[in-house]
Amino acid sequence: MGYFWTIVVLVAVLALAWRFLGSYLAAVYEGRVTYLRFVERPLYRLLAVDPEAEQSWTRYAGALLVFSAVALLLSYLLIRIQGSLPFNPQHLGAVPPALSWNTAVSFVTNTNWQNYAGESTMSYFSQMAVLEVQQFVSAAVGIAVAVALIRGFARRGSSTIGNFWLDLVRGVLYVLVPIAFLAGVVFVGQGAVQTLGGPAVVHNALDGATQTIARGPAGFMEAIKQLGTNGGGFFNANGAHPFENPTGLTNLLSIALLLCIPVALTYTFGKLAGSVRQGVAVLAAMTIIFGAWLGVASFAESQPNPAVTATHAVAQPQGNMVGKEARFGPLSSSLYNVASTQTSTGSIDSANDSYTPMGGFALLTGMMLGEVTPGGVGSGLYTILLFAIITVFIGGLMIGRTPEYLGKKIQAREVKLAAFAVLVMPLVVLVLTAVATSVHAGRAGPLNAGPHGFSEILYAFTSQANNNGSAFAGLSGNTAFYNVTGGLAMLFGRFAIIVPTLALAGTLAAKEAVPAGLGTFRTDTPLFTGLLIGIIIIVGGLTFFPAVALGPIVEQLSHGRLF
């Protein structure tokens, strides 16, 4: 299937997901879907939760933080003691403390940054009962926050924004589990590995060599890895490994899975908070930025790799094939990696480190825009809505009205919360990158010198603070320094945005709505979409331009010279 048709099929699938998954999500979170009541009810009894009780934003945020803290602690403990737990055919020992910390944070925050090679570090139990469980619940947490924010817009004069436990359980039961199960069946059917049988030992009779091939329950994990925009693969090679991503079909399915919920949530948002047009305006902003970045990456990767050209060693008729699977090629690989970096998934099917400078630039800056195009499950929507609030504020001033978004007045408190939440990520990235470039432990990390080395460090913190989890590679991340600082980046990048977002949901829900009139700044028009894109790019550009100039831009302008 050519690149063109790949795109056409993908767009068609996403359009369907937008419309139908979008309205299904609305139904689920409004409590209109009840076919799994018999599972839901006992779960609430187990959690001692009253399914009728609504929570204020503080209680909602409190529940979310307690849940995540417990998840973090449990995940940490379980991988520390995996040696004594079942389903460990390779008899893998305890994961070291710093790495356990990084990994536990990584999966609880929906980041799935992996400072380890899955097949040689994690037991089957750890993969399934710890990491995969977090891939479900951390995704459900993200959607819950987005839904809470939507309620903030939709409700009038309300002191509550929903019930965290209900949102969490419903997200897992009605959305993630059914879709991931169906997708998992396809993955396994296409040849992804799903076994508890331990590694296969292959004896080659011809040269007498014996090869041990890692296997495991990877197929179904692959499904939730993509669907929940997690990105943490069973194997170190992630989506480039044929046991995870065996065919062109699974490659396309992966891309569709990781995009479908973030895209569909824009419909849910429009449906619940006003009109579908409002969701379309937001989706349009996501799509335009995504398309532009995909264009840059696809173009850059279909060019020869300047470093290879400089050696005059080989011709590169297909473009930059360094670090790419021959079965995917530059274009399809670009699509996969752009989709994965811009959804905060972070799985990859080709090596980011070997992209051309401009290709790498597209992947890096795609994350720097705040993971909103369309971003992670839930997080993409709630983050772009934070940008929308800032857009509305500036735009509203320019038409001479106290700005309002979906009828809710945007005043000092809203601006404070939105500005704080939007600026957390750049702050974390810049501070930690500055620390890493100044201390010995940090400088020892990158494999390369000069701008490429700088890009490697910058990419690592950008990826973690954005809860993306993709690695540029080339950075020796499994050190005490990078494990600890990376963990901090992920925690702040997740919860320092979630808490103000929920506070915002709370204040918005409490407000009465202002009826729209001719004098209202319309937020369902191309003009708004354009402004929103402008604000997203300007905030990202202004905060990261100097850093990016010292990384990919210098590299690009060096035309293949290595440092």
Add this chain to the structure above:
Amino acid sequence: MAAPHPGDTAPDPTTTPTGDDTTARPHGVAKPRRLFDREILGPAVVEAFRKLHPKVQVRNPVMFVVLVGTVVTLVEAVAHPSVFTWSITVWLALTVLFANFAEAVAEGRGKAQAETLRRMRSETTARRLTGSGDEERVPAAELVRGDLVVCEAGDLVPSDGEIVEGIASVDESAITGESAPVIRESGGDRSAVTGGTRVLSDRIVVRITAERGQTFLDRMISLVEGADRQKTPNEVALTILLAALTLVFLPVVVALRPFGTFSGASVSVTVLVALLVCLIPTTIGALLSAIGIAGMDRLVQRNVLALSGRAVEAAGDVQTLLLDKTGTITLGNRMASTFAPVPGVDEAALAEAAQLASLADETPEGRSIVVLAKERFDLRERALGEDHVFVPFSATTRMSGLDVDGRQIRKGAAEAVRRWVLEQGGDVPDGLDELVDGFARAGSTPLVVADGPKVLGVIELKDVVKQGIRERFDQLRAVGIRTVMITGDNPLTAAAIAQEAGVDDYLAEATPETKMELIKAEQAGGKLVAMTGDGTNDAPALAQADVGVAMNSGTTAAKEAGNMVDLDSNPTKLIDIVEVGKQLLITRGALTTFSIANDVAKYFAIIPALFVSTYPQLGALNIMKLHSPQSAVLSAVIFNALVIVALIPLALRGVRFRPSSASAILRRNVLVYGVGGIIVPFVFIKLIDLVLTGTGVF
């Protein structure tokens, strides 16, 4: 004052604006000034230095960062002196001074006005009535609430108060600038007098309602001076956003030092400070308070006193305007529109008699009858002979007229004329009742005309909608504001006038209670409501409305309930107030956008300059082809400082506001201040660089 027709209250001279006079040259307290008045500029320069005090600066987070940065570069310049570091230091200091100067200029305009007012507040002696009814002379400063004072022709009213006895004409020009005297009398809605005004005739007894220091004049002085100016909600929100933007650029810039070290470049502190100052939104940060002060000032120029900045800002958000019919939508007086003769009488004969009866009647209604007669039958005004007798209107006869050449012509209320005709031995013709009732039902006022015992017919007096008001309402509709006409008329009449004036809705047979209900209903729907009022019974509604504009001619209760006072007592001004409110927000938004958009060019100037020695490739980003790294950085800093000065006029005058739809306004402002804000600095930084290169130092 003669009111020749029944059922209408005495028109007040202060509320009979002729046509739409809101565009008239401003007068009163606001002495029209050019934007940069010499009287203001001098003190403003001094004030700019005085405002360098950290206590003042810390209130503005953006400029505070610039001040701290200046100190840092100063230390650097002293430690490692060079032309470059000193130049940067000087220009950073100028940036702070320019910001202070902008604020000082804005304040200076108000201060100058306050000075004028203070000069008016001369010390007076009051004639206080003692318990026994005697008078004693006391300094006005000793008066307390509840004291009774006497004022006679020539006296200055010593303090604010209510007339409890008497009627007088008062010269209020000191407050309003309007030279025509106004009538003030005890009881009713015209009983308030203001300290500092002068009684021209008669004698009144005033009960003092304000203590010294809290009089209207005192409040006015402190308002125009901006003494206790507080940040408005929107200003607070914007300050937070600006502080956040400033905060985030701090790590962006500070991180460049380790980034540079990692890349093998040494980055000087001076350049980092310069970059920081260029990136943080100094343009809007410097002009923010000037914009707010200037907004209040623009209202004062229009003779409106806003008692809080919050109200001005709310005015920009208003979605529903409640406008009183009389004086706002229609001219204050009814005008003759039809001559309707009874059967058997010629229309021209009726017109001739009506004209005669009105020749000596100087009320607007009377004049309008003469005008109509001229229009319809070309009846010229005649000089009356010596032997005519003018019969003025009186409350008992409810008629007026003229005795001339043996004729006794009368016009007046139907009942009164009917009685008079019967007394003269005449008959009431058939058909008169139908005519009278017909006009009354349509909301007009019928005046019956009789010549001796013979009833000639009826003059219809109609409300006349102000010229141009319909267009104003169309503009308001374009910006999303709904207009509601408030009238005591019956629904039929109200509908007819509403239709003619082009208002969106009307409230007929309005009482203070229904008015209040309407405001509450609108507010319950989330709308902000503005209204005008002058009577004591308007006070609750004025207090309830988000923007309540009290007429200066109104009662003290009304003035205290509202959050603005219109010194001209012109209700049409509400529309201007809304525009000023909008303009205030637009100016802030436009300059914020401009400020942020400017950063793009500054990055392209400074980033290559910072690292070009380490990575010569980055010279490609120097798209302005600036001469040298030093000239590039300095050019950006100079531009950043000068743009503040260049924009002071815009901040003071406000961005042009043309009523149109939100999308149209937004598109225009994004284009001008967003796209323009990206392009302009590229041009000017390049020009400044050329000049710097010309000096040969850099």
